[in-house]
Amino acid sequence: MRRPLVAGNWKMNGSRASIKALLDGIKQGIGAVTRAEVVVCAPYIYLPDVEAQLSGSPVAWGAQNLSTEASGAYTGEISASMLLDFHCRYVIVGHSERRSLYGETDAVVAKKFAVARAAGLVPILCVGETLAEREQGITEQVVARQLQAVIDLEGVAALAAGVIAYEPVWAIGTGKTASPEQAQEVHAFIRRRIAASDAAVAEKVQILYGGSMNAANAAALLAQADIDGGLIGGASLKAEDFLTICRAAN
Numbered sequence: 267m268r269r270p271l272v273a274g275n276w277k278m279n280g281s282r283a284s285i286k287a288l289l290d291g292i293k294q295g296i297g298a299v300t301r302a303e304v305v306v307c308a309p310y311i312y313l314p315d316v317e318a319q320l321s322g323s324p325v326a327w328g329a330q331n332l333s334t335e336a337s338g339a340y341t342g343e344i345s346a347s348m349l350l351d352f353h354c355r356y357v358i359v360g361h362s363e364r365r366s367l368y369g370e371t372d373a374v375v376a377k378k379f380a381v382a383r384a385a386g387l388v389p390i391l392c393v394g395e396t397l398a399e400r401e402q403g404i405t406e407q408v409v410a411r412q413l414q415a416v417i418d419l420e421g422v423a424a425l426a427a428g429v430i431a432y433e434p435v436w437a438i439g440t441g442k443t444a445s446p447e448q449a450q451e452v453h454a455f456i457r458r459r460i461a462a463s464d465a466a467v468a469e470k471v472q473i474l475y476g477g478s479m480n481a482a483n484a485a486a487l488l489a490q491a492d493i494d495g496g497l498i499g500g501a502s503l504k505a506e507d508f509l510t511i512c513r514a515a516n
């Protein structure tokens with residue numbers, strides 16, 4: 267049985283004060299969530315605060331990005347070892363906003379996956395098609411290409427050390443969620459695709475859905491056979507909504 271995983275992706279939101287209040291709320295309500303793993307991915311600068319507040323709690327934390335490089339003259343970058351200094355367990359790689367706004371290619375994303383894994387972090391690899399790609403009927407090709415970049419660099423077995431998040435770009439931050447059936451179809455495709463190379467890895471790897479998942483639609487999405495959890499943006503900024511999703515995953 268795959269353990270359910272709910273990861274909050276705060277993106278570039280919050281302040282020291284609002285994050286403290288959010289984490290107080292999550293910590294108060296998380297007691298009943300015993301089966302699902304819960305993670306928050308914070309802006310880098312708040313990671314020391316997040317570590318201080320969550321240490322000893324059942325909630326893990328992580329970052330939203332990392333450098334492909336280990337150290338050196340890379341102004342503004344943050345390395346895997348820096349994230350480990352603050353006991354991050356997870357790091358998101360290849361989020362569609364990084365791909366589209368910061369030009370991260372499949373090759374860069376694959377390198378980030380590799381660097382995170384080598385450091386002992388759990389990379390959350392985001393894949394997903396744009397609306398235009400869906401309308402052209404090439405969703406599966408796009409997702410397969412994004413996955414293949416990691417498999418080519420690292421081998422299929424490496425996927426088991428990470429988590430995959432299927433995030434249709436048209437559903438991110440738009441309030442337009444993929445229907446449970448639409449999401450399940452792509453999740454099942456991803457798992458079949460991995461199974462073609464390695465059935466054990468396919469059975470083991472957690473595949474999260476992301477894109478306007480919220481307190482109202484989470485249960486139906488999470489009830490799908492191949493949806494193992496969620497990557498939550500907007501709804502992860504409200505403790506009660508995030509906790510409702512965590513309980514649904516539980």
Ligand code: PGA
Pocket residue numbers: 275433437438439440441476477478479497498499500501
């Ligand atoms: P959203 O974002 O839940 O606000 O749509 C999800 C994500 O981008 O990870």
